[in-house]
Amino acid sequence: MDMTPAATAKDLRLAVHSGTVADDPDVVASYSRDRASSAPVGAAAAVVRAGCVDDVADVIRYAHAHRVPVVPRGAGTGEAGGAAAVDGAIVLALGGMDRIVELDTEDQVAVVEPGVINAELSAAVRSDGLRYAPDPGSHEISTLGGNIATNAGGFRCAKYGPTRDAVLGLEVVTGEGRRLRVGRRALKGVAGYDLTSLFTGSEGTLGVIVGATVRLTPLPAGPEVTTVAFFPSFGAATAAVSATLRRGVVPSVCEIVDEATLASIDEWKGTDYTDAGRALVLLQFDTDAERGQAAVEAALRAAGAGEVLSTSDPAEARMLMDIRRLALPAAERHGQVLVEDVVVPRSKLGAMVAETERIAEHTGVRIFTVGHAADGNLHPTLVYPRGLAQPPAEVEEAAERIFRFALGCGGTLTGEHGIGTVKRRFLREELGTDGLDYHRRVKAVFDPAGIMNPGKVI
Amino acid sequence: MDMTPAATAKDLRLAVHSGTVADDPDVVASYSRDRASSAPVGAAAAVVRAGCVDDVADVIRYAHAHRVPVVPRGAGTGEAGGAAAVDGAIVLALGGMDRIVELDTEDQVAVVEPGVINAELSAAVRSDGLRYAPDPGSHEISTLGGNIATNAGGFRCAKYGPTRDAVLGLEVVTGEGRRLRVGRRALKGVAGYDLTSLFTGSEGTLGVIVGATVRLTPLPAGPEVTTVAFFPSFGAATAAVSATLRRGVVPSVCEIVDEATLASIDEWKGTDYTDAGRALVLLQFDTDAERGQAAVEAALRAAGAGEVLSTSDPAEARMLMDIRRLALPAAERHGQVLVEDVVVPRSKLGAMVAETERIAEHTGVRIFTVGHAADGNLHPTLVYPRGLAQPPAEVEEAAERIFRFALGCGGTLTGEHGIGTVKRRFLREELGTDGLDYHRRVKAVFDPAGIMNPGKVI
Numbered sequence: 001m002d003m004t005p006a007a008t009a010k011d012l013r014l015a016v017h018s019g020t021v022a023d024d025p026d027v028v029a030s031y032s033r034d035r036a037s038s039a040p041v042g043a044a045a046a047v048v049r050a051g052c053v054d055d056v057a058d059v060i061r062y063a064h065a066h067r068v069p070v071v072p073r074g075a076g077t078g079e080a081g082g083a084a085a086v087d088g089a090i091v092l093a094l095g096g097m098d099r100i101v102e103l104d105t106e107d108q109v110a111v112v113e114p115g116v117i118n119a120e121l122s123a124a125v126r127s128d129g130l131r132y133a134p135d136p137g138s139h140e141i142s143t144l145g146g147n148i149a150t151n152a153g154g155f156r157c158a159k160y161g162p163t164r165d166a167v168l169g170l171e172v173v174t175g176e177g178r179r180l181r182v183g184r185r186a187l188k189g190v191a192g193y194d195l196t197s198l199f200t201g202s203e204g205t206l207g208v209i210v211g212a213t214v215r216l217t218p219l220p221a222g223p224e225v226t227t228v229a230f231f232p233s234f235g236a237a238t239a240a241v242s243a244t245l246r247r248g249v250v251p252s253v254c255e256i257v258d259e260a261t262l263a264s265i266d267e268w269k270g271t272d273y274t275d276a277g278r279a280l281v282l283l284q285f286d287t288d289a290e291r292g293q294a295a296v297e298a299a300l301r302a303a304g305a306g307e308v309l310s311t312s313d314p315a316e317a318r319m320l321m322d323i324r325r326l327a328l329p330a331a332e333r334h335g336q337v338l339v340e341d342v343v344v345p346r347s348k349l350g351a352m353v354a355e356t357e358r359i360a361e362h363t364g365v366r367i368f369t370v371g372h373a374a375d376g377n378l379h380p381t382l383v384y385p386r387g388l389a390q391p392p393a394e395v396e397e398a399a400e401r402i403f404r405f406a407l408g409c410g411g412t413l414t415g416e417h418g419i420g421t422v423k424r425r426f427l428r429e430e431l432g433t434d435g436l437d438y439h440r441r442v443k444a445v446f447d448p449a450g451i452m453n454p455g456k457v458i
Numbered sequence: 459m460d461m462t463p464a465a466t467a468k469d470l471r472l473a474v475h476s477g478t479v480a481d482d483p484d485v486v487a488s489y490s491r492d493r494a495s496s497a498p499v500g501a502a503a504a505v506v507r508a509g510c511v512d513d514v515a516d517v518i519r520y521a522h523a524h525r526v527p528v529v530p531r532g533a534g535t536g537e538a539g540g541a542a543a544v545d546g547a548i549v550l551a552l553g554g555m556d557r558i559v560e561l562d563t564e565d566q567v568a569v570v571e572p573g574v575i576n577a578e579l580s581a582a583v584r585s586d587g588l589r590y591a592p593d594p595g596s597h598e599i600s601t602l603g604g605n606i607a608t609n610a611g612g613f614r615c616a617k618y619g620p621t622r623d624a625v626l627g628l629e630v631v632t633g634e635g636r637r638l639r640v641g642r643r644a645l646k647g648v649a650g651y652d653l654t655s656l657f658t659g660s661e662g663t664l665g666v667i668v669g670a671t672v673r674l675t676p677l678p679a680g681p682e683v684t685t686v687a688f689f690p691s692f693g694a695a696t697a698a699v700s701a702t703l704r705r706g707v708v709p710s711v712c713e714i715v716d717e718a719t720l721a722s723i724d725e726w727k728g729t730d731y732t733d734a735g736r737a738l739v740l741l742q743f744d745t746d747a748e749r750g751q752a753a754v755e756a757a758l759r760a761a762g763a764g765e766v767l768s769t770s771d772p773a774e775a776r777m778l779m780d781i782r783r784l785a786l787p788a789a790e791r792h793g794q795v796l797v798e799d800v801v802v803p804r805s806k807l808g809a810m811v812a813e814t815e816r817i818a819e820h821t822g823v824r825i826f827t828v829g830h831a832a833d834g835n836l837h838p839t840l841v842y843p844r845g846l847a848q849p850p851a852e853v854e855e856a857a858e859r860i861f862r863f864a865l866g867c868g869g870t871l872t873g874e875h876g877i878g879t880v881k882r883r884f885l886r887e888e889l890g891t892d893g894l895d896y897h898r899r900v901k902a903v904f905d906p907a908g909i910m911n912p913g914k915v916i
Binding site: 153 | 558637648802834875
């Protein structure tokens with residue numbers, strides 16, 4: 001058969017019911033990247049904007065029969081190249097399947113199509129006193145399907161866990177084009193293997209998520225208290241987080257910001273955060289907040305905090321949260337960025353940060369670091385000049401040394417962004433040879449032809 | 459080769475380093491059952507009491523090479539026949555591998571061998587202000603390896619989730635005898651597929667859990683409040699639970715007890731609970747407890763509660779919890795029991811209970827029902843005469859009708875006990891034909907010879 005892009009698009013038009021097919025190069029290019037600027041991008045043959053589950057199943061069956069690669073994508077906000085196109089691929093865009101199918105506020109469950117925007121689900125249930133707890137940084141623009149495919153994290157992970165903890169069941173189309181329901185609507189269950197968790201975070205390499213049943217969480221019943229504390233060093237700040245958490249308090253948000261980031265925000269916004277300290281800890285409590293506040297502040301001060309500010313006023317809390325939200329744009333003012341995503345045991349945060357500083361000094365790469373401290377998740381953000389198609393060698397070297405150190409601490413390459421293409425060459429070091437072998441065999445169960453997002457993860 | 463039991467035991471003695479091998483029929487019989495009295499039990503060839511991971515790996519490699527079935531077991535407290543022996547099998551007892559390898563109270567992580575008793579881990583970290591959150595009914599005698607193999611639930615599931623939520627990483631020996639580490643020590647991570655969740659709840663059908671890295675949870679920082687409310691009917695009690703949870707409060711325990719159980723406790727202990735009502739709701743709050751208590755009591759009364767008692771006194775709280783803990787022995791006073799484990803969406807609890815009552819009336823089977831109401835998890839406990847080796851036909855029929863109704867509500871066969879042998883014939887109805895096919899293929903990845911706990915789950 002003729003495998004030119006044009007032929008593929010013609011065939012695909014026959015397979016698609018309610019969606020659309022495009023092979024215009026500009027359109028294809030606009031669907032070929034995610035946010036990982038360092039990920040290689042191939043020349044896809046066509047884009048299918050799926051309109052319904054049948055579209056997805058028919059496209060995958062076509063691709064399976066003709067051994068054409070398929071790259072699924074949501075909003076393209078991934079940070080690891082998981083949605084970067086590969087040569088000859090069908091890019092399967094799920095963003096148009098964006099219906100909230102059912103909101104069951106009594107059972108605190110929603111049934112959604114994959115293209116529903118994370119924040120829109122929370123907005124839809126707010127008046128019922130509920131929210132969708134997982135809140136990746138991209139929550140205002142990213143899709144639930146993409147969040148699930150990457151097992152996205154977020155600020156509230158500290159208390160509510162990653163996306164996986166909110167997913168009760170999935171409808172998927174496997175790499176063979178078979179429709180499969182995994183998990184359930186009930187809040188718990190142990191009938192059979194946990195294929196729901198297997199698909200969550202599989203980055204489109206086993207199949208396509210075409211529907212999800214997710215748990216909704218009550219909005220906090222009491223007042224939220226937000227606390228910001230400044231420390232003389234990043235190491236002192238991470239130690240303070242550990243000391244505070246040892247008191248048994250469970251923050252809903254627990255963020256940390258380094259001096260380079262504070263300085264960049266000061267320079268940009270005219271603030272004077274660096275006068276207050278060289279690292280910042282931001283905590284939010286949504287239960288036992290008022291009772292616990294004095295103890296938390298005391299713990300932070302005992303651990304060496306200078307200035308400590310607390311508020312239960314929502315507008316003031318938003319202003320404090322904005323310091324953390326400004327971190328990425330503040331780094332991006334200095335060039336293109338490679339955002340890393342290592343996790344280490346919490347007690348190793350100080351060592352990880354000290355090593356990151358040594359690596360910055362040794363390689364000459366400018367690194368801004370923020371993170372979700374309660375989870376031990378750091379985002380060292382490596383800056384390189386605009387205009388380069390790929391990060392320069394010293395940035396790759398710095399990133400590699402950061403990964404290696406995290407692994408050596410018993411940590412992981414990626415806490416919430418995924419492996420995609422950008423961390424794939426390091427995965428064997430984390431999983432081991434046997435682990436990688438079993439991963440390949442699991443993939444082959446659901447995608448025997450190897451068409452699903454090839455070259456990603458494994 | 460000679461496949462008689464004696465030959466197996468002789469070979470096994472060569473394979474085992476620090477453990478022991480027994481083929482005395484009485485010893486073998488004592489390791490051949492779990493608590494599921496209705497599960498068929500085969501004639502195992504030998505028992506290996508493993509002393510170390512090498513024992514497990516060598517036994518599995520032997521079994522893999524000779525196609526001998528292996529039935530792993532912890533303390534044998536399972537309710538679904540998952541640890542029931544099969545003909546010719548090696549029973550692999552992990553209870554002797556019972557070291558707490560590491561307690562890291564700063565990172566709130568423990569590394570354990572599979573034979574550590576659930577309650578002993580909590581006891582070991584209590585003075586550090588921590589506990590292991592999952593608390594199956596058997597927590598004082600069951601092993602963490604068994605808890606993980608069945609993804610055990612418990613009272614605290616309402617807030618802290620099932621065992622899966624506490625498991626960060628596992629060391630397993632697969633059905634090929636390969637040692638494999640899955641997951642990590644870090645609190646979150648998305649590098650590769652979630653094989654940790656895949657092994658959790660796989661009931662020994664993929665491999666053997668030989669080590670686990672689990673999360674420890676801070677003991678509640680504030681006072682716990684326990685509330686008991688009596689209702690005129692089980693339906694009114696389940697509706698009250700829904701109404702209370704809709705207010706956004708998150709109980710750490712949320713139990714429900716039916717009239718038959720209360721009457722049996724009254725008859726046994728001389729109490730007068732049935733004078734107070736025909737169903738009981740028991741709630742415990744470990745955060746925002748004092749502030750929320752008035753609202754919770756008001757919600758319960760508005761939903762039709764008669765008597766409502768609350769206490770923050772630990773001794774009084776234990777007395778209230780004992781009402782729930784007496785439920786199973788109170789049912790067992792009337793004969794042998796088949797404990798079911800269905801989960802339905804919370805809004806369907808009332809319908810599930812009404813149907814259970816109809817089934818009891820229609821089949822003439824005496825059924826006592828308690829459950830973890832917040833999760834929608836009910837344990838209808840079917841009673842039949844002592845001395846019978848198997849439940850009589852009317853009990854099987856009643857159980858089957860309960861399963862079917864739960865599935866029809868969007869529920870599941872089993873919330874926390876597992877499929878084992880006793881629910882295996884209904885699994886296809888829950889998973890579907892395609893689902894079961896993928897389950898079989900996933901099993902074949904880790905256990906290609908089909909030696910791991912054959913005849914269980916799938």
